[in-house]
Amino acid sequence: MGLDDRKLAVLRAIVEDYVATQEPVGSKALVERHQLGVSPATVRNDMAVLEEEGYIRQPHTSAGRVPTDRGYRLFVDRLSRVKPLSPAERRAIERFLVGAVDLDDVVHRTVRLLAQLTRQVAVVQYPSLARSKVRHLELVPISTTRLMVVMIADTGRVEQRLVELPGPIPAEDVTDLRRLVNEKLVGSPLTDTPPLVQALVDEATPQLRGAMTTLSTVLLETLVERHEERIALAGTANLTRGGLLDFQGSLRPILEALEEEVVMLKLIGEAESTTTRVLIGDENEIDNLRAASVVSTGYGPGATALGGLGVLGPTRMDYPGTIATVRAVARYVGELLAQN
Amino acid sequence: MGLDDRKLAVLRAIVEDYVATQEPVGSKALVERHQLGVSPATVRNDMAVLEEEGYIRQPHTSAGRVPTDRGYRLFVDRLSRVKPLSPAERRAIERFLVGAVDLDDVVHRTVRLLAQLTRQVAVVQYPSLARSKVRHLELVPISTTRLMVVMIADTGRVEQRLVELPGPIPAEDVTDLRRLVNEKLVGSPLTDTPPLVQALVDEATPQLRGAMTTLSTVLLETLVERHEERIALAGTANLTRGGLLDFQGSLRPILEALEEEVVMLKLIGEAESTTTRVLIGDENEIDNLRAASVVSTGYGPGATALGGLGVLGPTRMDYPGTIATVRAVARYVGELLAQN
């Protein structure tokens, strides 16, 4: 079943108008606002076909048409023209991100910026530990039997953890431990550390063996297992724009999903590369988000992603604009992180 | 103007019923559900007085009564009986907080626990840097001209910051710097550091002076000025309970306020001691929160507060229960932190 060019143009017009007005769009209004060059009756026939094919639907018999998830999908894939960022937006991005003093700062500024520009909920994942390397490990004695382990990754992330040692340990031993773990681990990707940590235990002198064994389990936990992926969120208030029309009247499931870090990570953290993904309504595997769309991408220096970022909004969103903004912000953040 | 005991009992009954049912309560229903020992007509007379005094009001002429903010205030101050925690709740608190591995973990678990127990929005402030002491300062060379400063506070907080040095610096100098700043600063409260940092600069050898000067400005910023109070949030989805009846139909202002860390800090971070504060509706200075109530308290070892925590919900909330829960959680967290 073919959709000729005019039918596609009609679909595009419907999507654009509906996104703009938030009201079902009728045949008459369509020909008035777009140069389709045909009469409302013709458009009606096209609409009937589009509806049959599942791209649009009627909320009720005597109402205009509304795009379906499938309609948005087609629109995003084939009909939307890329919308270049306005100079004002570019400037906003630069101004907002310049002057960030540390990673936390970068992430927070980014997420707020994204929320503000897209007027939607923004999510930014901290650079993944899985794709970081060890830059430094610090052991700070808290008491004679307790150490604080601080791991600094090359992406700027800092993770800390308390270690309860099996027995008291003299200061010189702490110095030795610090030297040993740094010699062995600095520079290697976190994912490669398990055998190295094991080697540390095996090679330890009898005097250090006990402490090193305890330390090693904590190291493995901190570096590999717990993996502590973190995210930042902003713009939840934007969910209430457009009254309760979006999200079929209930913000509940959306807010619930946003609170589950695991869910959010699945959503935006899977990006391995810096390509952009768009999930529309039903395509979403998370039931709570069936009424929402997500635009996400990876960010990082080059084409490999250190982490993901994206926005979440109603299926009725300005896809071209959102996609452009998300991409632009990701690129800037990638560059920013590359400088460190 | 005196409110005799029965009138107070009526007010209490109104508050309790309204909180439970979320519907305006009438004189007949009141005498049925509570043992007031008088007839509806009498209760009506009492209600008229209570209304005149501003403790309750009628949504419309032919409806039951609803407590006003002032009514809730009187209820909280004089009428509510302390509601002891159920054993199940106690167990939940212990189970939830045991096994936290670091400060982040403690804070996250606490905030989720609070949200879950009170079924409201929970806010937890990280232990304030202003009330922390320096436990250790670490300088990690990133390149020949850049250092990462990591400050570890006795409360478990870890702050980091990049320093751009005026020129390249040899490794031995970094070691010297590290030794000097630690000798001088470890153990002192963050608020007392400015003169010490100044002394560090004054006493520095000519060779170290340049680096130390740069370092000192960053130290002051990190330790004192920027102060980076942080908070964690959970349970926003609970705002949608009770449909749109609470918060007069618009979550918008609430969500906006929750996103402003500064606002939240003002709300729960001012606590100097571990006494509990209750702000009801209009009493709140933040316009966006005029439709909400906040129950907050400080937590910490002993009676001085390291930080604040609390919950935010509709004015129509179960004050006795919420207050009890907030207090209990704060006490547990205080004990937990004292152990470190």
Add this chain to the structure above:
DNA sequence: ACTGGCACTCGCTACAGTCGAGTGCCAGGA
């Protein structure tokens, strides 16, 4: 000082009627 009784208020619901945007279909024309 409390109570029973009574008239009154007013929001809620149901129902009927009107309006109009929008549709589907059909016959006629390029």
Add this chain to the structure above:
DNA sequence: TCCTGGCACTCGACTGTAGCGAGTGCCAGT
């Protein structure tokens, strides 16, 4: 074959009316 104007039809939104009932305020009686 495809497009167009015309026309009958559908159905949600809005309006106005009426009855119901929960709840009140007031008053006279105990």
